[in-house]
Amino acid sequence: MKTLRIWFGCSMGLxxxxxxxxxxxxxxxxxxxxxxxxxxxxxLPLVLMVFFSxxxxxxxxxxxxxxxxxxxxxxxxxVGIMMLFKCVAMxxxxxxxxxxxxxxxxxxxxxFASYDFMDIEEFNVxxxxxxxx
Numbered sequence: 001m002k003t004l005r006i007w008f009g010c011s012m013g014l015x016x017x018x019x020x021x022x023x024x025x026x027x028x029x030x031x032x033x034x035x036x037x038x039x040x041x042x043x044l045p046l047v048l049m050v051f052f053s054x055x056x057x058x059x060x061x062x063x064x065x066x067x068x069x070x071x072x073x074x075x076x077x078x079v080g081i082m083m084l085f086k087c088v089a090m091x092x093x094x095x096x097x098x099x100x101x102x103x104x105x106x107x108x109x110x111x112f113a114s115y116d117f118m119d120i121e122e123f124n125v126x127x128x129x130x131x132x133x
Contacts, residue, residue, distance in 0.1 A: 009036045022130070035050055057109070064079060101131075
């Protein structure tokens with residue numbers, strides 16, 4: 001049953017990204033693959049946790065990048081502390097998915113935002129819509 005859930009989630013992500021013409025449609029396929037692979041069963045509270053984790057992590061990463069990008073040592077420390085809290089959240093089974101999604105989305109946002117040509121606000125909104133769908 002888990003395999004069918006992953007297949008359906010990835011297929012739905014691909015269909016939605018093609019229908020709506022999302023510029024970052026690759027993540028519409030990859031996020032369900034990673035997240036549904038970690039979920040033992042499907043439930044609404046877990047889906048809401050994934051959605052709010054994506055929003056919270058993108059907001060955190062954006063603030064860190066906007067305010068500390070000209071201070072590399074402070075940014076290094078802030079990103080390390082952010083990732084530490086995500087790892088601590090993964091130690092508890094109830095908040096494992098929140099930490100997992102935070103590490104996944106946080107590393108994606110921080111890596112993509114390091115490029116000058118990226119519009120980080122548009123990218124964040126796309127990630128929110130993809131994680132909601």
